[in-house]
Amino acid sequence: ALGGRVHSHRDTATGDVIDNGPHVMVGAYRRTRALLRMLGTESRVRFQPQLxxxxxxxxxxxxxxxxxxxxxxxxxxxxxxxxxxxxxxxxxxxxxxxxxxxxxxxxxxxxxxxxxxxxxxxxxxxxxxxxxxxxxxxxxxxxxxxxxxxxxxxxxxxxxxxxVPGPDGLGFILGPHTVLFEGAIERLVAQGRGEVISGRGAERVVFTGEQASGVALADGREVRAKQVVVAVSHRHVPDLFDGAQRASVDQALIDELGAAPIVSIHLWLDRPVMDGPLLGLVGCPTQFLYGVDAIWPQRSRHHRVVGIISGPTGDVAKSNDALAEQTLDDIRAMCPGAERVEAIHRVVVKEREATFLPKPGLLARRPGPATPWRNVWWAGDWTATGLPSTIEGACESGFAAARMILGGE
Known part of the structure; x- marks a missing residue:
């Protein structure tokens, strides 16, 4: 999907667009903002003047x-x-x-x-x-x-x-995540006389001798290439290589990076409970509330709030109904006037491999763009960006790979 693990879909019951998980940016996302300027979509993020x-x-x-x-x-x-x-x-x-x-x-x-x-x-x-x-x-x-x-x-x-002058506060996307990427990526690639191929998974990197010659797709097509950037989640990197090439992938690092989930509980409520876009909750299973209506109102006549539970807390194993009730209980307890709030509709999204684990001892082991092969490059938030698993880390890695391909420019 264009945008990587950031994607959206339309809820059939309400017609509203649902993100797989709310993303909040910060003004210091230098590389993300550079990419959005290239795409012409930076104006679709509203930044606070100060944090x-x-x-x-x-x-x-x-x-x-x-x-x-x-x-x-x-x-x-x-x-x-x-x-x-x-x-x-x-x-x-x-x-x-x-x-x-x-x-x-x-x-x-x-x-x-x-x-x-x-x-x-x-x-x-x-x-x-x-x-x-x-x-x-x-x-x-x-x-x-x-x-x-x-x-x-x-x-x-x-x-x-x-x-650097400019906003340094939090940034909220003025619409579903797709407004940042869909259409804009295709236009940018077309300007460079390239082609975006979607809906057909990459099966493996094809090698001729000691260097890559292209990528084999799931439909049997082979895309020839002089340079290959592997920009998939770290968990899927080994699947793109066979034989001797696969043996060169640091499987131990892939395993140690692991995966951490994020659970997003989308609620359509019968009354407003938030007066801002984001609220942290202390001492509750629900860690943050994301006020969709305060950022990009939709046609629904109900009030949309997303509860967010980050990390391997064990909540991902709970049923969707239990998670929705848990977040409703947190809202009733923590939001004034919401003691009797009810959910008209609910959707729970469990991203089981949302990020890598940020555990100590792995920073120096995360690779830069260079791989064992001279025309294959690593990119993705799991590489040596110095950052946790974020949109900014992913963009930073992409720019780093591009610099290497262009000879350091």
Whole structure:
């Protein structure tokens, strides 16, 4: 599918378009925004001028607003959050310098929790700010996630706006994910006299001697090529190679990267429950609520909200009805005036292989674009981008592969 693992479909019961999982961007997605400019679709993402995030606990709302650059932006934003004292803000002062200066190798052998412990980060800062961001960005809990990956996220989020003008807040897609890619990719490729072939899977990379000569498709057709970029999910990389070539794929790394799920619970409610596009929930199975109506209203007369559960929490094994009821219970408990809210319609999407596992110790083992073959290149969010499994990582890898093919341009 164009757009990779980002895709949408139309719900037959309501006629509304459903994304396989809501994606939120940030202004620091430099390569993603460059790609969208090439496609002519960057205007279809609405960015906050500055990073702003609200999380809700049993004690009420906790609002982070970044109004200053770099370290001051983090400190001032935390100081404005209910439940975080000035002393706790002061105790967090070493976080960004450590993210900026600590060696990646050292951080990659720690979990986020171990990193926070070593820095003395207070529990309130973790619970109300760092933990929700870590879970959303890395798709796993801080107790299991690489500190190096999260440090990369923090560096981009808090240093980007001071280096390049423009928005540095969250970005929300103004429509289904398909508005970013469908049609635009075909037009861009056609301008370069290329062809987009869809609906026919790639079976394997074809080799003549020691280099690739093309790709065999599922319908028996063979596409001849001077250069081949393998941009599939890491789990499917070995399937594209036979014999000696397959033996050269790092199967141990593929296995260790594994897969982490994301569950999206789409609800059509009988009343509005959100006044913004995104709300983090503290202490609930549902980690975030995504307010579809606040971003791109559709023709449905009901109010659409998506509950998001990230990472290997065990929820993916629950029934769809149980997941929908669980999210409804969280909404009733956490959203004022929603005590009696009911779902008119519900759809649960389970992406069982949404991302790779962000566990420590794998950062240095993720490969760059180069492969054992001189005209085959790796791309995808699992390669050596320094980032977790994100759209930005995927775009970064694509640009890196293109640079190699073009001789470093």
């Amino acid at each position: 702003a995030l609200t999380v809700r606990s049993g004690g009420g709302d906790h609002r982070f607003r970044r109004r200053l650059p770099r370290d001051l932006g983090l400190a001032a934003g935390l100081a404005g959050m209910r439940g975080i004292s000035l002393r706790e803000v002061w105790l967090t002062r070493g976080l960004l310098p450590s993210a900026r200066n600590a060696g990646r190798s050292a951080l990659d052998h720690q979990t986020c929790v171990e990193w926070f412990d070593a820095l003395g980060i207070p529990g309130s800062v973790r619970r109300l700010f760092l933990d929700p961001i870590c879970t959303a960005a890395l798709n796993d809990t801080p107790a299991r996630s690489s500190a190096a990956l999260f440090a990369g996220v923090l560096r981009r989020a808090f240093e980007w706006g001071s280096e």
